[in-house]
Amino acid sequence: MISISSRVASGSIEVLDASDPSDIRLALRPDPGGVFLGWYHFRLSGARGRACRFSLVNASDALTARLANREDYEHCWQNTGPVASHDGETWFRIPGTFDGSAFVFEHTPAHDICHYAAWAPYGAEREQRFVARAQTSPLVSLETIGLSLEGRPIDMLTIGTAAPGRRKCWIIARQHPSETQGGYFLEGVVDRVLDAADPTARALLDVAVLYVVPNVNPDGSANGLTRTNIAGVNLNREWNGPSPEHSPEVHHVRTRMEAIGVDFCIDCHADNELRCNFIWPSENVPSWRPQRRAVFEAFERAWAAASPDYEPGHPYPGGCPPEADLGMAWNWIGNRFPQALSVLLEQPFKDVTRLPMPETGWSPERAYRFGRSFPEALRAAVGRLEPHGRG
């Protein structure tokens, strides 16, 4: 007998019918509020050596919440497939097809247990191990800046020591819980910065302090949600007026930013339609100053030099909205702190077009190494920011 369970880290799926391995029918579970869906992670057991065929029967529902002007882009179910893992650590890619309503994939598990997911999950246990390990560095202090709606801690790592003239550089991740790429990316960033023998890390911490919030939406992660918190709120539309009842997570991060200040911020996301890494400055906010462009370009040149996985020149997907939505973190931060460079990062779910790896697609290992390259780019940006209080 085969069995399917979503009671795994960040698990999510509804089982409609799993009685026949050749026709396993599943449904994506919408976030609270019913607007967003797309994330899934489940465990199959008892099917070793048996050809299984899975249908996510309501996959087309995920297309109703596409971002504006994306009609010319391939959507999230095209030219990709789920990731699978027998050990929960190493994830490989299997092909999938979209038939207009369902997303279908076939796989014959080599072992008794096999996991399937939209992208490699990044569970709470891994996150807690990472934070606990980081806090033991003499360079790090940890502060729980508040609790989520369900009472989970929102942690902030401070790396380095504040001093006059040192830039305050923020890295925040995982407002959207299905975008687990941010978790692996952050591990790469932090591991590199905490390497006492790494000259880039030492030089960076001479001129900057890092404030790292690894998970802005821990309830969403724990509950296997796609885009919202447990109240059904898309946190990345709440920055202009977070409410303690519906979006305390954003309120806590914003409050610390106001108290500490911001010279640089990168908000880590992932986009399931892209085939590349993408960054963009918050250049449409009312307080944007053209001098920021040169800082951004130095940042992007340095990142491209540090990692072939950042390829400059990709346009904003669907065109940059002419009016900035100040409910989005990168825009709100860029507007509130006009001397700061505030950047949006989108990693892919699919395989990348440059240096593709069909066996895995864009993977946790690539995201981690991309994170390790980030301090070189940040150092270039920090060196070009204006002194405080000028301009």
Ligand SMILES: [Zn+2]
């Ligand atoms: Zn996102």
